[in-house]
Amino acid sequence: MLDIKITKTTNPKPLPTEDNPLVFGTIFTDHMYVMEYTKGQGWHDPEIMPYQPISLDPSAMVFHYGQEMFEGLKAYKTEDGRILLFRPDKNIERANNSNKRLEIPKIPEDDFLNAIKTLVKVDAAWIPTKPGTSLYIRPFVIATDPFLGVRPSDTYKFIIILSPVGAYYPEGLNPVKIWIEDEYVRAVRGGIGEAKTGGNYVASLAAQIKAHDEGYSQVLWLDGVERKYIEEVGAMNIFFKINGTVVTPMLNGSILPGVTRNTCIQLCKEWGLPVEERRISVDELVEAAKNGTLEEVWGSGTAAVISPVGHLRYENDVFQIADGGIGEVSQKLYDTVTGIQLGKLEDKHGWTVEVK
Incomplete structure (x- = not known):
């Protein structure tokens, strides 16, 4: 494992006060981690330094061909004052799977975790x-x-920044409205949909703006x-909870393998709920929404943890889910996952890692 050089800031920023709401992704801490990669040398010279702009050549390949990967987890x-990470091994595994698909060199797991x-x-x-609230971690x-030729880069920067955050959605745990997109598509099997890379997210922006303009929080993608x-x-x-069974789309190469998704599946099975990945x-x-068997809908992710869905829109129809409130399973998942993350509930799975 590489030794990390630490250079602390001489001009620390004021910490956010408890009175001001933490808008997701707008405040950044005093320091950042940077490690370089050079072909033939590997990853080298890891350093923690004061948070600052980075200098890149205008011809840097990331600007022209989008070769980049990112991750997201929380502390x-x-x-009782302990600092916990939640399943960082799964984020590191997913990061390196993204790296493999994008022809980015693998980051040694020990160095990755030590950096965080x-x-x-x-x-x-x-x-x-x-x-x-929590501390969002963005590697x-x-x-x-x-170089302006199309090939994998010979040099890379691995960077980690930190951001204290509140709820991802302004609604918090209140149910959100979701727009089922029927014009644009995000990804296809064989593409990069299962990698966590910016190209997947920029592809979503046109639909996202359209949905926001109609009063919806997020877009639900079709294949x-x-x-x-x-x-x-x-x-x-x-x-989706349909007639007593929890259903989630199966991983097929165009869907991101979410860490919180995996957590929800494990917990639901342990609670005796039938779970189908299909x-x-x-x-x-739509048929389940119309006949009343669509009992509950929720989203899962690192940023939002659990986000209940109160309304779905598809084409010209809008469906209210049950009474439009938070469902029983959504609430139980949120309470359980956040309880483990905050050390309030026993971690029977070994999911948390303490930062000492």
Whole structure:
């Protein structure tokens, strides 16, 4: 494992006050982690330094061909002052799977985890403690070769930044409204849909703006080939409780394998709920909404944790889910996952990692 050089800021920023709401992704801590990659040398020179702009050549390949990967996870402070990460091994595994698909060199798992833990420890004072808040951790890799030919870069930067955050959606845990997109598509099997990379998200923006203009929080995507099977929400995986069974789209190469998605599936099975990972068509979903068997809908993701869905729109129809409120399973999942993350509930699965 590589030794990390630490250079602390001489001009620390004021910490956010408890009185000001933490708008997701707008405030950043005092320090950042940077590690370089050079072909033939590998990853080298990891350093924690004061948060600052980065300097890149205008011809850096990330600007022209989008060779980059990012991840997202969180750190939490418990009531007794411990700092916990939630399933960081799964984020590291997913990051390296994204790297493999994008022809970015693998980051050694030990160095990856050590980077996260060391940076969080340096900026531990920034971890908020108000209910519903956490420290968001954003690792990312960018291709830095100054070259305009199309090939994998020979040099990269691996960077981690931190941001104290509140709820991802302004609604918090209140149910959101979801727009089922029937014009644009996000990804197809064989493409990069299962990688966490910016190209998937920029592809979603046109539909996202359209949905926002109509008063909807997020877009629910259909598959890019037949345009009939449910895939995922822009920032979340999606779950449906239909006639007592929890149904979520199966991983098929165009859906991001969410860490919180995996957590929800495990917990629901442990609670004795039938769980099906399978294809689900929008027609089946609409029929369930019309006949009353669609009992509950929620999204899952690192940013939002659990986000209940109160309304779905498809074409010209709007469906209210049950009474439009938070469902029983959604609430139980939220309470359980956040309880484990905050150290309030026993971690029977070994999901949390303490930063010491």
